[in-house]
Every structure is written in structure tokens, then in C-alpha cells.
Amino acid sequence: MAATSSKPITLTQFLIEEQRAHEDFSAEQRLLIEVVARACKMIAIQVSRGALGGVLGEAGTGNIQGEAQKKLDVISNEILLQANAWGGHLAACASEEMADPQPIPDVYPKGDLLLLFDPLDGSSNIDVNVSVGTIFSVLRAPKGVDPTSAEAFLQPGAMQLAAGYCVYGPNCTLVLTIGHGVYGFTLDREIGSFLLTQRDMTVPADTREFAINMSNQRHWDAPMQRYVADLLAGADGPRGKDFNMRWVASMVADVHRILTRGGIFIYPWDRKDPSKPGKLRLMYEANPMAMIVEQAGGAATDGRGRIMDIQPGSLHQRVPVFLGSKNEVEAATGYHLEHDAAAQPVAVG
Numbered sequence: 001m002a003a004t005s006s007k008p009i010t011l012t013q014f015l016i017e018e019q020r021a022h023e024d025f026s027a028e029q030r031l032l033i034e035v036v037a038r039a040c041k042m043i044a045i046q047v048s049r050g051a052l053g054g055v056l057g058e059a060g061t062g063n064i065q066g067e068a069q070k071k072l073d074v075i076s077n078e079i080l081l082q083a084n085a086w087g088g089h090l091a092a093c094a095s096e097e098m099a100d101p102q103p104i105p106d107v108y109p110k111g112d113l114l115l116l117f118d119p120l121d122g123s124s125n126i127d128v129n130v131s132v133g134t135i136f137s138v139l140r141a142p143k144g145v146d147p148t149s150a151e152a153f154l155q156p157g158a159m160q161l162a163a164g165y166c167v168y169g170p171n172c173t174l175v176l177t178i179g180h181g182v183y184g185f186t187l188d189r190e191i192g193s194f195l196l197t198q199r200d201m202t203v204p205a206d207t208r209e210f211a212i213n214m215s216n217q218r219h220w221d222a223p224m225q226r227y228v229a230d231l232l233a234g235a236d237g238p239r240g241k242d243f244n245m246r247w248v249a250s251m252v253a254d255v256h257r258i259l260t261r262g263g264i265f266i267y268p269w270d271r272k273d274p275s276k277p278g279k280l281r282l283m284y285e286a287n288p289m290a291m292i293v294e295q296a297g298g299a300a301t302d303g304r305g306r307i308m309d310i311q312p313g314s315l316h317q318r319v320p321v322f323l324g325s326k327n328e329v330e331a332a333t334g335y336h337l338e339h340d341a342a343a344q345p346v347a348v349g
Helices: 011-021 027-053 071-085 123-128 214-219 222-232 251-261 282-295 326-343
Strands: 058-062 068-070 090-095 113-121 132-140 162-168 172-177 182-188 193-198 209-211 264-267 299-301 321-324
Touching (some): 011 027, 011 182, 027 113, 071 113, 090 282, 113 282, 132 282, 162 282, 214 222, 222 326, 251 321
Antiparallel strands (some): 132 162
């Protein structure tokens, strides 16, 4: 990045410098990210009001996955839709909360970018004042395909132009990658701007921390059982070191901790609902978080292969997720690959 001043710069200043430094980062992408950031500031205000704003509790509706929506799910989704409708940079957008892509109204100018978002990740925690967040991903609309169709969005994560998340916690933090490293911004509420506070964020390659929902252990398959058992065996086990477990049950909070100090976040396939290939959504959660973590030097797989190489088959596809410190993700993935290899029939003759 071209800027070298020690004084914190605003998100807008940072994006302008990045546009000057990188030909693959266009003015349209810059302006889109600015709009998303403004929407995140509006969501942060709603989240911070809590019971005073009447935004807690159930909305009495369900999303496309059949999950009960919180009031803030609906509010956050509407804020992002309205903020991005008039910007002139989008061809369409898609949300975890909606069955189909949302076209840009004809009264507004249109661009060639696609925006995907999980408007309020971790919303089941909102009523108990635990950190929640917004996750987003930017793609380019493919030529010759209706940008309002699901087909336009079904691109591997490696095709993402940018990805980011905003954590609404003790402070409001925006983490962003445009494909040239990962940067963190903190919302200065006095001036209303995101200021650059973390440059070139890096995930340590090794770790002693893992994040997983242990209550699902009885539903895991064999390689997952063996992997976690080895972690819990600590210094006396095959891994030769003690591990600590951390679990917030809010993906943005868990991933932000990993991005800050290392660790591995895992949401594996389990038999609790064997009809689903995983819990987390490929397009709205796994792909953007995978891009961020990889840009920070980490790794992200589905237990067998790289997440961002997966060709999506549907807009709301689910996948297992293993992401974080590179060496630990490779170790966890190795348990699954070894199990698969051992299960292969031995050729005779």
C-alpha cells in the first residue's frame, strides 16, 4: 500500500490508495465497498441500541433455510439491500436470508458487480449481548448470463474480487481483503469513519487453540473423532502439545480471534442431519472467510480440499469448514484424507 503516514487513515483514503496501486481494483469496487461499510455502520447502530431500540427477539418469520429469523436479521438485511440499491455498481445481490438474488430496481443505474452477504452472522447470540457481525463477498457478473439469476452467482470462491466482515462487539471492526493482504479498520464513532488500525494481518502458521461445538461430538464421523481426541490428549498424546478450546458460536467472532492470534475454526459434517453436507453456507460464509484467511497466510478446506476451489451447485449450498492456522488446518485435513485412503478397497492382482 502506498500510504506510509503513521496517522490513521480512513477507509476511503485506504481504498483510493489501493486503487492507485493495483490495476485489478477498480473505482466501482472501491465505491461498492464504501457503500457496504456505510451499511455496516447503520447496522452497528441498530445492534448497539439493543432493548432500547426494540430490536431484540424473534421476527416471527423464517429464512430460506427454514430457520427462525431474529428482528435484527430482517433489519440488517433490509439495510444492506437499501444501501446498495442506488449505488450504480451492482448488477444484483444475494443474501443468506433470501431464496433468490435481488435485482437492482430499474430506476437506478447498474454496474457489473455482484454482492453476496450474510447480514447478521451469529444472530442467535444477539439477545445475550455476544458479538455478531456481517460477512460479504464481491464477484464480477459473468458476461452472457442474466445477473439476476442464481447461475450468475455460482462461481468458485477463487473468483472473488473482495471479501470482508464487520464485527459488532466492544468496538466495531471491519476486516477487508481486496486480494492484496488483509487489513483491519476500527469505527471511530466520534467522527463516524472506519480508520485503518491493522495492516497486513497474518494468521500464525501453528496454534494451540481450536474452536468447535463439542456438543455435536457424538454425531461426528471417524476422522473427526480421532482428530479431536488427539487434540484433547494434549502433551502426552500424538500431537505432543496441549490445546485449549474456544467457542463463541458466532463465526465472525471466532474467525476474528483466529485472525488476531491464530487457531483453527471447525464446523464439520455430522450425522445430526445427514441430508445436509454441512452447516455453513459456501457462498455467504465459507468462501469470504476462506479468502480472508488465505490472504492472511492461513488455509481453508472442507476437510478434503480447498474451499475456494469448490464449484457451487446452488445459491444456498452448505459445506464443512476447517480454517485458520495453516499447519493445523493441514493436519486436520490430513486425518480425513488418511481415513479416506484407508477405506479404499485394495486392488487384487
